[in-house]
Amino acid sequence: MSNTSPNQQAAAPASRVQAFFESLVFGQRALALSVLSLLLVFLSWQGLQVRPEASFTKMIPGNHEFINNYMDYRQELADLGNVVRIVVESKQGDIFTPEFQEVLKQVTDEVFYVPGVNRDGMKSLWTPNVRWQEVTEEGFVGGAVIPNGYDGSEAMLARLKANVFKSGQVGVLVGNDFRSAIVLAPLQDVNPETGLPLDYRELSDFLEQNVRDKYSSDQAQIRIVGFAKVIGDLIDGAVQVVLFFVLAVLITFTLLWLYSRCLRSTFAVLACSIFAVFCQLGVLNLLGYGINPYSMLVPFLVFAIGVSHGVQIISAVVHNTVQGADKLNAAKLAFRSLYLAGITALVSDAIGFTTLMVIDIGVIRELAIAASIGVAVIIVTNLVALPIIASYVGVSKGGVAYARAQQDKASLVERLFARFARPRQAKAMLAVALILCGAGAYYAQFMKIGDLDAGAPELRPDSRYNRDNAYLVANYSTSTDVFVVMAKTEAEQCVAYSNLVWMDQLSAHLSNVPGVQKVTSVADVSKFGNFGMNEGSLKWYGLNRNQFITNASVAKAPEGLINSECTMAPVLVFLNDHKAETLDRVVAAMRVFNAERTPDSVEFLLAAGNAGIEAATNDVIEKAQTEMLIWVYGVVIALCLLTFRSPRIVLAVVLPLMLTSLLGQALMTLMGIGVKVATLPVIALGVGIGVDYGIYIFSKVREALAQGKNLVESYTYTLHQTGKAVAFTGVTLGIGVATWVFSPIKFQADMGLLLTFMFLWNMLGALILVPAIAWLLRIDNLAAKPAATVAPEAGAAVAETPSHSESSKVQNVRLESEPA
Known part of the structure; x- marks a missing residue:
């Protein structure tokens, strides 16, 4: 030596x-x-100086067909997208008391002045755009739900109660049990006072301090749901x-x-x-x-x-x-x-x-x-x-x-893993890997796209937000999950009889889809109008071919069911939840309807509403997950090939990573974790970090092979040089991210679980499968050159014996053929 x-x-x-x-x-x-x-x-x-931020537009796909259609009519659909619902619940009796109405009025006033609220679209029993109407001998009569001159007296409360029944807001802005009412506040993306993007954490804190804390009492309880509140709670949890x-x-x-x-x-x-x-x-x-x-x-x-x-x-x-x-x-x-x-x-x-x-x-x-x-x-x-x-x-x-x-x-790592370069143990581990690959492939095929839980799956099921959302779903007829189909027509033709017929047929078609609660559109308004204009006779509850009568029937159509140019009328589909299967059924039903019926005068565009946006997101993720894996593995393979110049070494590095990715997908299936915005990046991140282990291991294996060692000796040398560091890193990273499972944010807990699994399995794959695959591919044949070919300027001699103490002293040996 x-x-x-x-x-x-x-x-x-x-x-x-x-x-x-x-x-x-x-x-x-x-x-x-x-x-x-x-x-x-x-x-x-x-x-x-960096600050937390969140944006509604950054959470959704940028160029998806659904999103482009939604953006074209975003202003008209303001109260169906990014909205906050504040539920004021009475703890003592129903909502028809002076005390409850005073609280509801104060909450409405408070929310009205929240920066970023679209005040034109805001709705509550106390806003003038929420009205009642009825049919009398003289025709339609109506007005604001809150009577003029309201003073909280028994007579006024009786009139208020009658107006609520006539308004059609029971189950919408008023609970089915009459024990709660909603203040609905659409949000803008930009704070008009500052010109900056809306700060969701600041908005969430304002709602907590100035609404929930301020107006919660022994008589009333405040519940808040909506995208902004979810993001606010996520930011609070992320802190x-x-x-x-x-x-x-x-x-x-x-x-x-x-x-x-x-x-x-x-x-x-x-x-x-x-x-x-x-x-x-x-x-x-x-x-x-x-x-x-x-x-x-x-x-x-x-x-x-x-x-x-x-x-x-x-x-x-x-x-x-x-x-x-x-x-x-x-x-x-x-x-x-x-x-x-x-x-x-x-x-x-x-x-x-x-x-x-x-x-x-x-x-x-x-x-x-x-x-x-x-x-x-x-x-x-x-x-x-x-x-x-x-x-x-x-x-x-x-x-x-x-x-x-x-x-x-010999360290514990050497004693545990050195044997896997030997033929007998290598064969056993390869057989185990094949079994795991088969099991992983079987379960991975059942992996779901999108949310698998009701409410806000980003948060824990028992979080305050999800409890608030569960209350709203249980006590209101129209859920917070709304899928909007946009009926596009020529100008001033959105209420043409032929177009209303198509909307009515679409409503009937979607009403039969499992998971759909209710479907409503301007066609329903026209039916009710005809019903009302004919003294409430049920035989007139339908669409009328006479366009003049149809025009009169929709004269009092609520805001949001037709736009100002009458070029678009939304068909609102209220869903039980926004789970991926529910959305898939609705989208599939719409595709069938559009394929089988092709009206010339109206075009049904998908999709808006929070459920429509979620469907678009799921579609993008489903298509992107395979493309992302192809790209990430393509990059890893290319760089490893450029570094090691050997397809066999590249296979030995990449195959364990692929097995870990497959097992990670199987774990997601078994744990009920869907592929969504939060979890999709995990597999790419796991591959990106996991490849480090294989690269470090093979840099030392190649070094030892260049010295004339066989595969077993080379792997023993590698474990002594870098194996302990690889094992230490995998365990340390796994323990570090395992703490995330205690996070109040469910998606972070899910990510912690998946990353812990991937860190540990990538480490084990590198230490167990890399030598086994190296044996299978006869990688030791790559260094068949005699020791004399080692560059003399490398400054290290070849060990003459494979003893552990001697092999640990060899440093920096390079093949003449190795690229600089």
């Missing part, structure tokens, strides 16, 4: 590329560290994520110290990883982005990836220090041996995350941007800054002593 010392090895880079990068990082390390420190401090300060982040840091600190027994190394890794998080947030702030509830997980991922790569660097520094290198040369050797694998893994992560951009949903695209920026920052903090810091602080005497004591011992 060569007696070349580690310090001499560090003085002799294996290639011009290595020499260039080392001189760039270590040539002026004091200056480099100063510049990096200033940059990190500036970006961290910017990161502290608690900071506590989970702190917990993850504490867990990681403890495990890092137990791993290295060196405080300075532990603090260095944590500091660089935490700086990466703040810098990522700083870059987002400089680019004008905030952080929404769905991208709240990105700081966790950035921290996790930073720790993953930091552990590899520190492990190499400790190993080189034990071999006799000084602080500077130990850091140089660590950088030299890992920079190529590290950059490959991080670039693979970053490009893999950008594949999420194929999904045409704003929040997912922002998540992709945030994750990609975070990975780019890690290249600076953990692959550049950390080795420089290590060259100054080194490893403590305690850390060196602990590593030296462990050097000649």
Whole structure:
């Protein structure tokens, strides 16, 4: 064996590329560290300025057919999209008391002045646009539901009660049991007072403090539902994520110290990883982005990836220090041996995350941007800054002593996983993998798209919002889940008799779809008008061919059932829930109707309302999930092929990742988790992080194979060099995200469960299946060259024996044929 010392090895880079990068990082390390420190401090300060944000338009697909149709008529459908419903419930008796009406009036006035509320579309018993009408001998009569001169007297309350019955608002704005009433407030995307996007957290806080807390009493209870309230509750819950982040840091600190027994190394890794998080947030702030509830997980991922790569660097520094290198040369050797694998893994992560951009949903695209920026920052903090810091602080005497004591011992990782490179165990593991693949494929086929729970599935079933929503569904005839079909006609033709007939037929068609509560349109108004104009005779309850009579019958049509140009009339479909199966049935029924009936004068466009938007989102996600997987795996395969130049190595790296993705989909089926905006990115993120394990493992396997070792010896060498770090990283990341299962936000708990599974399974796949697949594909044949072909300038000799202690000393061996 060569007696070349580690310090001499560090003085002799294996290639011009290595020499260039080392001189760039270590040539002026004091200056480099100063510049990096200033940059990190500036970006961290910017990161502290980032604020939570949410936008209704960013939650929906940008160019879907349904959304384009909705945007064309958005103003006319204002009260069917982004609305808040405030339910005022009487705890003592019904709503026809002076005390209850006073509370309802005050809540209506309070909500009227909330910034961002579309006041023209606001509805309550106390707003003038909610009216009653009836048929008398003289024809139709009507007026505002609240009588003129209302003073709370018994006579006025009796008139109010009669007006409510005549208004048609029972089950709509008034509970079926007459114990509650609704204040309906449509919202704008922009706050007209500031010109800025509506701040949903601020709006939610206002509603809590100025409505719920202010008007809840022994006589009345306030319930609030709507998109804005969901987002507000998500942001409030996401703020608690900071506590989970702190917990993850504490867990990681403890495990890092137990791993290295060196405080300075532990603090260095944590500091660089935490700086990466703040810098990522700083870059987002400089680019004008905030952080929404769905991208709240990105700081966790950035921290996790930073720790993953930091552990590899520190492990190499400790190993080189034990071999006799000084602080500077130990850091140089660590950088030299890992920079190529590290950059490959991080670039693979970053490009893999950008594949999420194929999904045409704003929040997912922002998540992709945030994750990609975070990975780019890690290249600076953990692959550049950390080795420089290590060259100054080194490893403590305690850390060196602990590593030296462990050097000649086979670690638990080596004892558990080294056997899987042997033929017998490899065959067994491959058989197990095939069984798991079959089981995963079976259950994955039942994976559902969209929400699988009623209410707001982003929140816990027992959350206050979902309890409020359950009350509204149980006590009102029209649910909060509305699917809107837009009947488009020529100008002034939306109430033509022939068009009303088609609307009426569509209503009958959709009323028979399971999950549909009620269907209503201007055709129903015309029927009621004909009924009323003919002294309430039931035989006149229908559509009239005489257009003059039809025009008269819709003269009092409620606002929102026809637009001002009479070019569009919405058909409102009230649903039991917005589960994916319910939406699929409604959309399918509409497709059948449009295919079988093709009227010339009216076109039925899909879709608006919260349920219509949800259907469009589900459609985009269903189409995008396969495309996203193709892109993410395509990027990973391309980069691995570029790095290793061997299709067999690429297969060994990628096949375990594919098995984990398949098992992750099966887990979603078994746990009742649908593929939606919150969960779709998880599989891509899991693949992006999981590929790091395989890349680090194969960088060492190839190094050992180049020394003439067989596969078993090479894998033993790899486990000693990097296997412990891979296992440590997988376990640490898994424990860190496992804390999310306690989050009040259900989708974050779901993501925590899925990411924990994927982190651990990717780690196990790398340690168990990678050597087994390597044996199957005879990867050891790739390094059939004799040891003499190893580049002499690599600065390390080939070990003559495969002993554990000797193999652990071999550093930085490269094949002549290896690309620089």
